[in-house]
Amino acid sequence: MHKEPLFQQLQQEMQCNTEQQRANAQQCLSSAHGGAADASKQHSRMSPFHKLLSKLWNIISQALVIAVTVFFLMWQSFKALMSKWSQLPSKGQFRSKRNFSVNAEVDVLSYCAKEWKGELLRAKKMRKAYEELFWNHQIKRLRSVKDDHYCALRAVLFQVFIQGIPFPSWMKEKDILKLPEKLLYSQGCNWIQQFSFGPEKYTGPKVYTKLRKCLEDLKSQWMEVCAAKDHCGRQKLCKAIFSDEAKENTLYEAVKFIMLYLVIDAYENMKTEQDFPVFLNYLFSRDTSSDPLSFMMNHLNSVGDTTGIEQVDMFLIGHALEVKIKVYRLHKFDTEDFLLFYPVDYKRDWHEICLLTEDDRHYKIPVRPK
Numbered sequence: 001m002h003k004e005p006l007f008q009q010l011q012q013e014m015q016c017n018t019e020q021q022r023a024n025a026q027q028c029l030s031s032a033h034g035g036a037a038d039a040s041k042q043h044s045r046m047s048p049f050h051k052l053l054s055k056l057w058n059i060i061s062q063a064l065v066i067a068v069t070v071f072f073l074m075w076q077s078f079k080a081l082m083s084k085w086s087q088l089p090s091k092g093q094f095r096s097k098r099n100f101s102v103n104a105e106v107d108v109l110s111y112c113a114k115e116w117k118g119e120l121l122r123a124k125k126m127r128k129a130y131e132e133l134f135w136n137h138q139i140k141r142l143r144s145v146k147d148d149h150y151c152a153l154r155a156v157l158f159q160v161f162i163q164g165i166p167f168p169s170w171m172k173e174k175d176i177l178k179l180p181e182k183l184l185y186s187q188g189c190n191w192i193q194q195f196s197f198g199p200e201k202y203t204g205p206k207v208y209t210k211l212r213k214c215l216e217d218l219k220s221q222w223m224e225v226c227a228a229k230d231h232c233g234r235q236k237l238c239k240a241i242f243s244d245e246a247k248e249n250t251l252y253e254a255v256k257f258i259m260l261y262l263v264i265d266a267y268e269n270m271k272t273e274q275d276f277p278v279f280l281n282y283l284f285s286r287d288t289s290s291d292p293l294s295f296m297m298n299h300l301n302s303v304g305d306t307t308g309i310e311q312v313d314m315f316l317i318g319h320a321l322e323v324k325i326k327v328y329r330l331h332k333f334d335t336e337d338f339l340l341f342y343p344v345d346y347k348r349d350w351h352e353i354c355l356l357t358e359d360d361r362h363y364k365i366p367v368r369p370k
Helices: 003-087 092-097 108-115 119-138 151-164 168-175 176-184 190-194 205-225 231-243 245-271 280-285 290-300 311-321
Strands: 141-143 323-329 338-343 351-357 365-367
Touching: 003 231, 108 141, 151 205, 151 231, 151 245, 151 311, 151 323, 151 351, 151 365, 168 176, 176 190, 176 205, 190 205, 190 290, 205 231, 205 245, 231 245, 231 290, 245 280, 245 290, 245 311, 280 311, 311 323, 311 338
Parallel strands: 323 351
Antiparallel strands: 141 365, 323 338, 351 365
């Protein structure tokens, strides 16, 4: 009897709790709907502002991309322009492009100070040697010469031309243009076909034609220079000659062949005990040049290609061109070999040209006061 009212009381409390929970749930749901609606209203109020910011950002970002791209292209163009500008020759470099192989005059002591710095014994010796030239030999200026295997021939021939030294008398008498045929047909020197034209290294059946062309160029250029009215005229011609590498090389090869001819001629005179230049005794005493063929193969052919002129060759050049070659050998300063003449048995009427060397291989042109 007492249990039944208690059960009913519990059942009523449970129903009350259930209704309370439902009310709370409905209240929460209505609150959630209200919050969502508020958020939606707020979002609708902010969206135009966000759209404006987005548009502005897009415009700014696109502008930045364009600016960076333009700057990058301008930088690349600037680098390309600077690269091309750096490759353009300066005023002095135009001269080297034209291959002017004998440079303008410079002060001797200034050149020495630039080239021989430091306290090494060789540098000190060279400075003293240049000072000796300046103060005691009256050589105030010099010309540097292109440093290749034609260096000595170039230094000699340039001075012959710039001074207007006459064509050698023996060349006029012999007619040098006929020398190749003379050696072939009169003296049977078939081996001349092995004559090598310096770096060109040409040999073959057309060697006589090439030699004649070289001799023609030498004779015509020499005559043209000698016909110039004054020093300015000769200087202009020399500038044209020594700015053309191909033209230069033909002249040097012509001089080489004339040297060979004189060696052959002297060798034949030795057989018949006729007179010949004394220095040729030394030339023929070498194992590598005991006869004209070995002289050509072992010495002359490499001149202009792999080697330059040797000292004994300087005697031969002086004799061939009928000039007295005065050489200041700076590496022999303070010795009796400081100043030498090539050849020693020069004739009084021969013109003098002057060279200086630091090692007997590379030559420069000292310029004496006029």
